[in-house]
Amino acid sequence: MSDEFADIEAVMKRLPQPTLDDVLRAQREAENTPPPVTTMPQPGFHPGGIVRYHCPFGCGWSHDENPSLEPTGPLLLPANFTSGNISDAITSMAEVRGKAYARRVEQAIADHFESAHPER
Numbered sequence: 001m002s003d004e005f006a007d008i009e010a011v012m013k014r015l016p017q018p019t020l021d022d023v024l025r026a027q028r029e030a031e032n033t034p035p036p037v038t039t040m041p042q043p044g045f046h047p048g049g050i051v052r053y054h055c056p057f058g059c060g061w062s063h064d065e066n067p068s069l070e071p072t073g074p075l076l077l078p079a080n081f082t083s084g085n086i087s088d089a090i091t092s093m094a095e096v097r098g099k100a101y102a103r104r105v106e107q108a109i110a111d112h113f114e115s116a117h118p119e120r
């Protein structure tokens with residue numbers, strides 16, 4: 001391991017680790033959460049991490065996303081943070097990115113509908 005990550009590793013080792021119960025509870029909560037309402041069609045997955053959303057009317061238009069290229073922001077943690085704070089911060093960041101992603105795709109589809117299928 002390089003020295004660059006030694007400090008982070010040392011901090012992580014001192015933190016209380018999530019228990020199996022914590023992990024199982026989080027999984028159950030995730031499974032019981034209904035998916036958000038969206039106009040996003042089921043995407044196709046292509047080489048290079050491309051996620052392609054085709055027009056539901058089959059006109060040939062599509063919108064591409066590459067989730068692996070999305071920037072990640074800094075994790076916002078309180079002083080004296082715990083492993084729970086890290087977990088919450090990661091979850092929160094994922095929710096923010098997920099909402100921004102959905103908004104972008106939904107807006108692209110709405111713009112396409114407006115220009116190509118105004119009669120729909």
Ligand SMILES: [Zn+2]
Nearest residue numbers: 055057059061
């Ligand atoms: Zn279309």
